[in-house]
Every structure is written in C-alpha cells, then in structure tokens.
Amino acid sequence: MVVASSPGELGSLFAAFDKDADGRISAAELRLCMRAALGEDVTAEDAEALVASVDADGDGLLDEGEFARLLRAEAADVKEEEEQRRRGLEAAFGMYAVEGEGRITPASLRRMLSRLGARREVDDCRAMIRRFDLDGDGVLRFDEFEIMMMNA
Numbered sequence: 001m002v003v004a005s006s007p008g009e010l011g012s013l014f015a016a017f018d019k020d021a022d023g024r025i026s027a028a029e030l031r032l033c034m035r036a037a038l039g040e041d042v043t044a045e046d047a048e049a050l051v052a053s054v055d056a057d058g059d060g061l062l063d064e065g066e067f068a069r070l071l072r073a074e075a076a077d078v079k080e081e082e083e084q085r086r087r088g089l090e091a092a093f094g095m096y097a098v099e100g101e102g103r104i105t106p107a108s109l110r111r112m113l114s115r116l117g118a119r120r121e122v123d124d125c126r127a128m129i130r131r132f133d134l135d136g137d138g139v140l141r142f143d144e145f146e147i148m149m150m151n152a
Helices: 007-017 027-038 044-054 064-096 106-115 122-130 142-150
Strands: none
Touching (some): 106 122
C-alpha cells in the first residue's frame, strides 16, 4: 500500500483509486489499483476485508477519510514488520558477533558456523566477510551484516 505524505498527495492518490469519480472507493477499485500501481494481486475477499477494516459508516465504500485511515494502518503495519525484521537481524548478528565488540570476525563466524554444523576454515570465513566488508577493516559491523542478509 502507498503512503501519502501530504493532504494534496492524499487527494491525488484518492482520485487515482476512485476510478468512477464518485467520491468513494469500492473494494473492486481498491483491488484494481493495488494491482496496477503496486503489482500487488489482492483477492476480492482481501480487498473487501481492507475496506471493511476502516469503513466507519458501513456502506462498503471508502470515502477520503476512511482511505486515509487505511493508508495509515497499512503504513503502521509495514513499520512494525520492518522493526520485527530488524530485531531478528540484531538477534542473528548477536549470535555471530564477538561478545561485547559488536562485530563479526572471521574467527567468530567460523565458531558459529561450526556450531551450526558447517565446518569452514578461517580463510573461508575471511573471504565470506570480505564480500560485504564495506570499509575494508576485515570484520562485519551490523550495517554490513544487514546488507549481507538482504542479499542472501
């Protein structure tokens, strides 16, 4: 779902979704626009559920205020998913990192891989780190680890 950052942008987005220009967005219009604009293939049932989730007057259609609430709810969901993903990455990073140092060394990577049943030599671990070691210091900081995990 797209998030509008200004009232004018919200109005433009609402108008784009309101294909029949009746001042209301139906579940069918929502579904069509999500597919066309975002590449999200939403089922009719899911589109109806999205509309119902913010349909304050119960007419089965979204006015501009209800549409704005839907966008805010979707943005909050995306933010929560991002926070959960980051917490998961931080936990994983902590498993590999040298305790108290906030970095993954070739030796700490080798140790964790060994615990997971994947035996590697320190030179192999050094090569693995080198691929994502942006500052060339021979270790991975969290931001480099995050990039590595996004490319995995």
